Amino acid sequence: MSANVLEIKKVSKSFMDVPVVEDLSFRVKGGETFGLLGPNGAGKTTMMRMIMNIIQPDEGDILFNEQSRKHIKRLHFGYLPEERGLYPRSTVLDMLIYFGTLNNLSRRKAEVEAIRYLDRLGMVEFTDTKVSQLSKGMQQKIQFIAAFLHDPDVLILDEPFSGLDPINQVVLRDILQQYKEGEKILIISTHQMEQAEQLCDHICLINQAHVIIDGNIKDIKKKYRENAYIIETEKSIAELHQMDAIDILEEKNNAVKFTVTKKTFSIIDFLRKVKDQSPILKFEVVEPSLHDIFIQLIHEQASRGK
Numbered sequence: 001m002s003a004n005v006l007e008i009k010k011v012s013k014s015f016m017d018v019p020v021v022e023d024l025s026f027r028v029k030g031g032e033t034f035g036l037l038g039p040n041g042a043g044k045t046t047m048m049r050m051i052m053n054i055i056q057p058d059e060g061d062i063l064f065n066e067q068s069r070k071h072i073k074r075l076h077f078g079y080l081p082e083e084r085g086l087y088p089r090s091t092v093l094d095m096l097i098y099f100g101t102l103n104n105l106s107r108r109k110a111e112v113e114a115i116r117y118l119d120r121l122g123m124v125e126f127t128d129t130k131v132s133q134l135s136k137g138m139q140q141k142i143q144f145i146a147a148f149l150h151d152p153d154v155l156i157l158d159e160p161f162s163g164l165d166p167i168n169q170v171v172l173r174d175i176l177q178q179y180k181e182g183e184k185i186l187i188i189s190t191h192q193m194e195q196a197e198q199l200c201d202h203i204c205l206i207n208q209a210h211v212i213i214d215g216n217i218k219d220i221k222k223k224y225r226e227n228a229y230i231i232e233t234e235k236s237i238a239e240l241h242q243m244d245a246i247d248i249l250e251e252k253n254n255a256v257k258f259t260v261t262k263k264t265f266s267i268i269d270f271l272r273k274v275k276d277q278s279p280i281l282k283f284e285v286v287e288p289s290l291h292d293i294f295i296q297l298i299h300e301q302a303s304r305g306k
């Protein structure tokens with residue numbers, strides 16, 4: 001099975017002459033989890049709505065497997081909107097069947113799929129319960145099922161895990177993992193950087209209508225490494241302080257976080273020197289968190305704009 005590709009090509013959108021998305025381009029490959037990230041008001045939901053064809057770009061195009069989506073007749077979308085919209089007076093099963101049939105499933109198929117997912121998410125006993133009588137998290141699960149019941153080609157989830165307990169988050173991640181195995185498009189937006197870090201293979205960070213960074217999450221983390229390391233040895237911390245080639249940034253229990261300051265002295269030289277004197281109990285390269293990278297980049301953009 002060849003992977004699908006969704007391409008956003010120079011897309012712009014203004015609301016009442018205010019640009020909300022400006023000349024935005026990125027590519028989403030099937031089989032990866034693509035995180036569309038950015039602060040409040042960055043333009044994420046607007047971009048998602050354009051991909052979904054709910055609103056139209058003023059300029060640019062959105063292509064699916066190299067074909068403009070304007071010319072594609074059958075492309076199945078699944079969308080979990082940030083404003084959740086369920087029918088409170090309907091029963092859970094009726095509502096899911098309704099959503100399934102809106103997405104071209106037969107009534108029978110929609111019913112079978114709805115029950116299958118309700119069972120998987122531990123909600124089969126709520127089949128005949130009115131939506132208004134469900135807890136917030138349960139409603140969230142129902143909305144989730146409604147988004148992928150019909151096995152869409154493109155699945156877009158706006159803040160999918162807000163309001164869900166850790167157990168349900170794990171079940172949903174499993175379902176998403178399975179969906180991805182079909183080499184399909186999966187786009188997630190979230191403000192929770194830890195979640196993005198765990199879930200996404202690729203991220204695109206947007207701010208004030210523009211792309212700030214776009215790439216594989218591992219490459220991005222490598223790029224923003226601060227050349228800091230953590231080491232724990234049998235040597236005393238005081239002895240490490242005496243080494244003139246390093247600068248100690250932080251001490252935690254028996255470990256220290258440091259950078260190498262002498263140009264002619266590499267981290268390998270340092271490790272050799274320490275090892276000759278005492279065993280190394282722990283060593284790691286400090287990776288910046290996505291949270292730190294996000295804040296750094298947004299601040300950099302703000303100071304450039306001043």
Ligand SMILES: Nc1ncnc2c1ncn2[C@@H]1O[C@H](COP(=O)(O)OP(=O)(O)OP(=O)(O)O)[C@@H](O)[C@H]1O
Nearest residue numbers: 015016020038039040041042043044045046047082
């Ligand atoms: N229908 C609309 N009419 C006018 N302005 C709009 C409309 N929809 C969005 N906007 C404006 O576009 C900008 C981007 O909004 P959008 O909802 O895309 O942001 P977002 O990145 O999803 O933010 P959040 O993280 O808060 O959900 C905001 O300034 C918003 O006020």
Ligand SMILES: [Mg+2]
Nearest residue numbers: 044045082158
């Ligand atoms: Mg939004």
